[in-house]
Amino acid sequence: MLELEGLHSFYGRSHIIQGISMRVAPGEGVGLVGHNGVGKTTTLRSVMALGPRTRGRIAFEGRELRGAAHARARRGIGFVPDAEAVFADMTVEENIRTGALLGPRREHRRCLDTAYELFPVLGERRAQLGGTLSGGQQKMLSLARGLALRPRLIMVDEPSEGLMPINVDLIARALKRAVDEGTGVLVVDASFQLLKTVCSRVYVMKQGVITGEHDLDEFTTADRLVQTYLKGEAG
């Protein structure tokens, strides 16, 4: 489904991603872990053509990914950034409809129903402005909006950051459901609970390179996983 081969990414002269290769299959949850600033978010942004200049191969479903972000979204790739993902002056319902409007009219209702089913609190607040939701609810809204479009691959950046455990659980279950329904999920997150629920594999990243690929089953505790990416190699 998603294949990165020898991907390099640059912001100006800064060489952020230095030749990484990875893959995500349909119906597979894959984690990308590592310290802050090692290039995890830049990897996701590179796939979505959101800023960095790239070199190397980014392929989706066997075909090279080209064009701007909206063209990539239309090929079936969803991206949920870690911040500023919600249209603050639009209602919850309008936020969800913004993406849904690309599809046929009969799909609009289904998108809304899916989002409200995943996170019932959004249904209760459908007329509320996105910017007035709590941080956790905004995370839910951006994820629900991304999942409701039924992308074939969804990339999620730090979905659990700053959330209470109960909300992390809700988000993890929503992503797990997407995996079970055949969506490829690439998630950048530090929550062991979330990674264990959603992913079967993790890539460990350090200073712009992939230093390891592991089955999640190798790690019985969060500490073991943290040790692994602190060292940048299997612990």
Added chain:
Amino acid sequence: MGESVAVAALNGLVVGASLALVAAGLSLLFGVLGILNFAQGDFFMLGAYAVWLALANGLGFWLGVAAAAVVVGIAGGLGLMAMLWPLRDRAHALVLLATLALSLILQQLASNVFGADAKPVAAPIDARIPIGSHDYPVYDLVVVAAAAIILAGGFVFLKYVRYGIWLRAVAQNQRMASVLGVPVFRVYALTFVISLGLAAVAGSLLAPLVSVYPTVGLDINLNAFIVVIAGGLGNFRGAAAIALALGVVEALGAIVIPGQAVQLVVFGFVIVLLIVRSQRQRVLVRL
């Protein structure tokens, strides 16, 4: 006295309604693309000439209004977009200078092609209705009604229509809209077309009231900038509401303050608005 106030208020509504159309377009362009278009008033002027040309060629007034909206909106909108697109990631000052240059070019072109003299345009409706001892022109009320319908249509478009919702999304967070698959380039193009189309329609509707000459858009451009700043940059509804209020305040002020001194009332009104807005902003920040 009561009649004079009513008539002045109606006059204010006429000015405010057309100003609202120009300012709404200006506000839209700034909200979506961050562009302050100094040539907005010149597209008002082109709209007025479209009506004059239509009448001169026996095509009728309303066809002229439609032509102003479509031809000036599409050709002007896409032309302005083509001109400003290469400057989109450059300093704002360059964009401002480019639109200022376009404004001067359009005025000079209009002067060369049509002459510098004011050309009268006959209103399509001669009827008048009595307001007390005054006979008020029906056409002036038609201008207010037409502007109200267009602005209400604009509101419905932004609230419920697919491209309207996308336009708001792009204005708030272009990157996120793009990630959701919104065709951002097409939204930009539509914004240019709507923005200049609104200015052209305003010019065509107001042509019978102001006559047509190359610099007819200058005053309304200045007022539109005041309205957009007071109403909140990028705020479509705010711009429309402030324009109407400004028109009425100016007209009512003219009853007691003669001549150009009435502008003091207008600017005083704008200063009060800005103070109120800035206090509301501080409250929001505190929350």
